[in-house]
Amino acid sequence: SNKNKPEYLPHILNTIAEYKGMDSEELGKKVSETTRKFFNILV
DSSP, X not given: OOOOOGGGHHHHHXXXXXXXXXXXXXXXXXXXXXXXXXXXXXX
């Protein structure tokens, strides 16, 4: 099935990080920060 599922996120993150030559943890932090700013989520 080609459905998007939350359990695919780690694989997607790792694939993008590898493509960009980044550490997946670093990319995850950047994505989280960008998401919080975009949706104006205060932590």
